[in-house]
Amino acid sequence: MQSFIEYSAKILPHLLEGMQRTLMLTAACAFFGTLLGILIALARIARNTPIRLIAGGYVTLFRGTPLLLQILFVWGALPQFGITLPDAICVVIAMSLNSGAYVAEIVRAAIQSIDKGQMEAARSIGMSYGLAMRRVILPQTFRRLLPPMVNEMAALTKDTSLAMVVGIVELMKASQQQQSMSFRPAETYVWTALGYLLVTITLMTLASHFEKKLEARG
């Protein structure tokens, strides 16, 4: 039997390759999910009732059904309608749509936690609703957004492991492949866990560093 070190040296390149895909999936979903989330949050508090209702329905749909189902739907059901996309794109679409719903709730809560007087003061000097949002309200939400957004990004990182069901060899799938060949799940999974931890701990460290910087400004 190979020593732990020899076995690790053998599987780590494969795991690292998987981790690259995990990071790429996470980055793509974080980008599109956040963008989408901000738009949906604004729609959720719009004065136009149909827009508000559609956004609310969207959030309910994506928070109320399993992410796994959403991934399988985009990957498996869309081809039935003649839409065939690369596997990774399917995962990014499904996970961005899903993350968008969660980010929307985070952003909405942050916007609504800003004192109403801020919007009134901005409007009273003649700023439009959109300008007041962009210049006065949204910048103030950053500090409140940071902790829940870090949570969301950490969750997103871990959720990319679901991509394995459509055959993408990200970190989890790579790990599965290695342990099924070696029958050494303990070592394999420990390295896998460390891989995910590396990402999530980095995220949290960056966030707390950034939070301290914001605090210093009062």
Add this chain to the structure above:
Amino acid sequence: MTQPILQIQNLHKSFGKLEVLKGIDLDIHLGEVVVVIGPSGSGKSTLLRCVNFLEKPNQGHVLFKGEEVGQRSVNGKMVALPERVLDMQRSRMGMVFQRFNLFPHMTALGNVIEGLIQVKKMGRPEAEAQGLKLLKRVGLSDKAGTYPPFLSGGQQQRVAIARALAMEPEVMLFDEPTSALDPELVGEVLQVMKDLARSGMTMMVVTHEMGFAREVGHRMIFMDGGVVVEEGVPEAVFSNPQHSRTREFLSKVL
């Protein structure tokens, strides 16, 4: 007599079933300082907030230089004005809030010039020069780079006044500007307001500061229960109130 700069006509406002304003009529002329007093819940703040349409009246009109604020009548029905028109109207009326409402992520100077840059589209150097002038006027030249959380309440309110003045408003609306302040900080804000009144600014001031009303007000309005109970020259209202409700209120606050 010339047309009043502000005309409030038969103004009604309800929040749900609660009728807060029950038909207010009030004209304010150019250069006039009108002080609105009354017990809490009398509708005086709501009245002020209806003037620049932060609250939408249920009935009645507010005319600013003869032009209806926020809405217009089309075949007898009230229709909201386009947002841009309302924004323009608001930019010509300055408002100062009880809780200052400074933008906490901008410096004192940043607060003052925000409207100049974003709404009036003024260049930054010019806006900053003007902003510094205004901060000097409210006695805060040395605080230009300070963020609001590091300013006292009185300083914050003076920055808020400078922010409103930056838009060169034709009317200033004050909503209990000293009510949230520690007693020793009230004077510095009142002083700025007195200077402003002396410079000829048209002002509508909701306040509990009777000394200010007496010294600076040209006219005093006493509101109770959503109606104007009494109005007149402050000195006259103070020394010889005509209504029992006015007498009762004044006996409590003086």
